[in-house]
Amino acid sequence: MSLTKQEILNTQQMLVTTPEKWDVVTRKSTGDVALAQLVKLLIIDEVHLLHDDRGPVIETLVARTKRQVESTQSMIRIVGLSATLPNYPDVATFLNVNPYTGLFFFDGRFRPVPLSQTFIGVKSVNKMKQLNDFNTICYDKVLKQVREGYQV
Structure with missing residues (x-):
């Protein structure tokens, strides 16, 4: 309106x-x-x-x-x-x-x-590799939580 x-x-x-x-x-x-x-x-x-x-x-x-x-x-x-x-x-x-x-x-x-927080370090120097590592780690963590019956 x-x-x-x-x-x-x-x-x-x-x-x-x-x-x-x-x-x-x-x-x-x-x-x-x-x-x-x-x-x-x-x-x-x-x-x-x-x-x-x-x-x-x-x-x-x-x-x-x-x-x-x-x-x-x-x-x-x-x-x-x-x-x-x-x-x-x-x-x-x-x-x-x-x-x-x-x-x-x-x-x-x-x-x-x-809530809980987890800090994970990524050592990659190459920005594209670093972004890929971030995405892979995030995806793996989310998938684990969903498989255990938690919301994400």
Whole structure:
């Protein structure tokens, strides 16, 4: 469903969008300022994807939101969500989170199914051989888990 700008401005509900679409809306310096100023809470799901293709877009949105807070003196809460975020202190610093009052981290004890990690080294120097070795090892590990009745 697509709403007009006026319909969005008239609503007191929630706007759900992709980071890319919100980037387009907030990138414009004029026109959509009223829409951007309605935001009081920015929730970034899968915040661990900062290193992924979406990373620069997410970083831009956070920087733009921080700049908006500074220039308008109106608070916008930024919440980052991730099921797997080993570097949560770094992300908290990036989001300007007070680690004592605003950082909530739930370790493996809160998971319904425990996770395990295995580290495997590949010594190949040749990049193609290295990629092939990674794929072979990954395939063998996945196949073993499936044969033992586990999900992968």
